[in-house]
Amino acid sequence: MTAPPTAWVFGTGGIGAAVRDRLTGEYRTVTFDRADDPGRAGAHHRVDLRDRAALATAARDAVLRWGPPAVVVLAFGTVSPATVEDAGPEDVDRVVGDNFVGCVNVLHVVHRTPRPDTCACLVVSSNAAQVARPGQPLYAATKAAVASLVRSLAPAWAPDGVRLVGVLPGTVTVSRNEERVRRQYPHAPADPARPGGRLVTPGELADFLAGLVPHAHHLTGQLLTYDGGSTLGAAR
Ligand SMILES: NC(=O)c1ccc[n+]([C@@H]2O[C@H](COP(=O)([O-])OP(=O)(O)OC[C@H]3O[C@@H](n4cnc5c(N)ncnc54)[C@H](OP(=O)(O)O)[C@@H]3O)[C@@H](O)[C@H]2O)c1
Incomplete structure (x- = not known):
């Protein structure tokens, strides 16, 4: 019996954990996050993705143990209200580092990793990339950079x-934003x-992302907004 292909999932927060759970079984999933996951010793790497050298070491270890990845999902980042007028240099570094530099590092390392003939990289950006976000200008800019x-x-x-x-998802209810979602969407999960x-x-x-993998040849370079049309600006 042949072993299932390997999938690397970067970020094990609300979205990343759902992707990991959805892919496990069909794939051998290897996860990477700066949080630990003691339940997945060997299949989880605790690493800050802004640190390219540490990431490269973790990736080498993952390839040795589980083989090269056929699927890579980037589902990490930091949602932030930091503004240009108020954010200090450390805040700017954090938003740009977690949301953009981390993606550059992951993709750099994936490109240098021996791979099967094809490797599908699914990159979670945000619908914030497509609209003005006065309350999250730096975050939105990093998400636009990732989409580019x-x-x-x-x-x-x-x-x-x-x-x-x-x-490019719209609001996804995860434990990090539960409280805000309750305040902002009194009818959640409905949003009339x-x-x-x-x-x-x-x-x-996670289902949507998993369903894209077999179609990645024909979709490559596409940006798919997955937000129930919330950024269409439709008059009601
Ligand atoms: N949830 C939404 O509504 C929504 C909508 C659109 C787009 N997105 C995007 O989807 C992605 C995942 O969101 P989520 O809701 O799952 O967020 P989450 O629950 O906060 O999970 C994000 C995970 O990424 C980790 N992480 C961030 N920077 C990292 C780094 N440099 N190195 C290693 N790990 C790092 C975080 O660690 P820490 O906890 O230590 O920070 C956290 O475990 C983010 O890029 C977010 O912008 C989310």
């Missing part, structure tokens, strides 16, 4: 067998203000 990276790398890396798809009528759950987003 997906578009530029898709044609550049296609000959190397790497496919890249950007997924958006065309789709309700908020996204981590499990739904």
Whole structure:
């Protein structure tokens, strides 16, 4: 019996954990996050993704143990209200580091890792990349940068067998934002203000991401907004 292919999931917060759980079984999942996961010793790497050298070491270890990845999901980052006028240099470094530099590092390391003939990289950005976000300007800018990276790398890396798809979710209810969601959406999980009528759950987003993998050849370079139409600006 052949072993299932390997999937690397970066970020084990609300969305990353749902992706890990959705892929496990069909794939051998290896996770990376700066939080520990003692229950997954050997299959989890505690690493700050801003640290390229540490990430490269973790990736080498993962390849030795579990083989190269056929699927890579980038589902980490830091949502932040930091503004240009108020944020100090450390705040700026944190937002840019966690949301953008971390993605550059992960993709750099994946590109240098021996891979199967094709490798599908699903990059979770945000619908904040597409609209003005006066309350989260730095966060939104980093998410736009990540989306741009997906578009530029898709044609550049296609000959190397790497496919890249950007997924731009709207609000996904996770434990980090539960309280805010309750305040902002009194009818949650319903949201009558958006065309789709309700908020996204981590499990739904994980299903969507998993369903993209077989189609990554035809979708490479695409940015897929998954937000129930909340950023359409439709008049009601
Ligand atoms: N949930 C939403 O509504 C939503 C909507 C659109 C887009 N997104 C995006 O989806 C991604 C995941 O969101 P989420 O809701 O699952 O967030 P989450 O629950 O806060 O999980 C994010 C995870 O990424 C980790 N992380 C952040 N920077 C890291 C780094 N440099 N190195 C290693 N680990 C790092 C975090 O660790 P710490 O806890 O230590 O920070 C956390 O474990 C983020 O990029 C977010 O912007 C989320």
